[in-house]
Amino acid sequence: MPVRSHYPDVEVPDVSLFDFLFRNFGERADAAALVDGGSGATVTFSELERMVRKIAAALAERGIGAGDVVGMFAPNTPLYPAVFHGVLRANAIVTSANSLYTPGELTHQLIDSGAKLLFTVSPFLDRAAAAVAQAGLPPESIILLDGQVDGYTSLGDLLASEAEPPAQTVGAEDTAVLPYSSGTTGRAKGVILTHRNLVANLLQIERMGKVSPQTRILAVLPFFHIYGMTVMMNQGLHKQCTVVTMAKFDLSEFLRVIAEYRVNRVYIAPPVAVALAKHPMVDDYDLSCIDIIISGAAPLDAELGHAVAVRLGCTVLQGYGMTELSPVSHAMPDDSTDMDLNSSGFALPNIECKLVDPDTGREVGPGERGELWVKGPNVMSGYLNNPEATAITLDDEGYLHTGDVATVTEEGVFSIVDRVKELIKYKGYQVPPAELEALLLTHDKIADAAVIGVRDAEGEEVPKAFVVRQASGADLTAEDVMTFVAERIAPHKKVRVVEFIDEIPKSASGKILRKDLRAREAQAR
Structure with a gap:
């Protein structure tokens, strides 16, 4: 039976994302909307809106309009939201x-x-x-955000436009963004997200948090990823709070920016939690400003999360989502007190879920594992130019098949336990890699870990752990790792092969790139 969110539905207006976010800044007009964590450069809400309108006008002068697509290939800076919303204000994608x-x-x-x-x-x-040339586009199709380079248009050139922005023609159901995602399988595909999808998700997450104009959000996770795009960049505009940007993650700079700008709301992926829990450098900075840390993009182990909370004296929460969900579908509310940190919290308002046994197609109930299916106003329209992948992922009832295995309690608390495609089958038993990874990260000599299935001499699939040692763990052996796991887990889940490596390959959003590890394994053979 479908599980509906126990939160009341939110009303989603039929407006474009620009109209929703830039409606009225009022007394916040001269407040800092964005601060560059590296340089301290600040953009106010009114300055941002002026830039957005100038960029929209300049793009229209260059023939960009409804249905046209504009690419963004850049790190986080205060200029990223200006360009992003300038493109949307030009009625483009x-x-x-x-x-x-x-x-x-x-x-x-x-x-x-x-x-x-x-x-x-x-x-x-x-x-x-190189990419523009290979795509058959002329060099003048490139616009640089930073400074002047001979032969290329700069953002400054666009901001010098004296034209008026075009009339707005896009509506709530028009496509706003095309982020790319591999979905449950395969090569990256364009995910069609409408203005309504993005507006809906902002209103859905609003119910879960206590974000106000006094909040300071750290945006170290990239704006190009839907997590950074919605939860940091656009939520900051929606709640009219200050977003402090970082171009890339560097631990010392990350800690300095938080301490210097007194950031109180930090969104991370689990690898950052490992550093916050274990790295000695953390003690060199005053992080007492942090109220809330929210982890997403991959499962966070409860023990690791609690270690961060105790060390920093803050609340650590977890959420769940994917690009195809705009991205958040489940989250722990800010006022969570006794919720299991291994869970992903409740379904957001307007969301209905099913858990379905991937082998039988049977809907399962509380306490049973099943693939998570999600339905709601934040669910994508489909994959661009890929009706086959869309049909596999979106069913006729509007449920998106996430490819993630979950459980739910009687109270409606969801926990992601693994992915359908990543389960290891050992002698017929299912072994979830994420469970082993979470356990490995509790070892004080392990900095990071990933687990995949490999074939042993008998052709049996067995769990193999790729382990990154802590600086203090030079004496850690493969036998130590296997013994540590064996003492804490059911026999069929034991790690049976260990390889020490310098770094676990991850996407920019923090997800382990298991395909890279599998390729490494195949090459070694």
């Missing part, structure tokens, strides 16, 4: 690209999305220029 992409990966996204322009920064210019 943003496709945000991973700033770690190679030219080939970026080329695929430019071609697949049909992008006509690409905003980037000068340190990325070599990759951007």
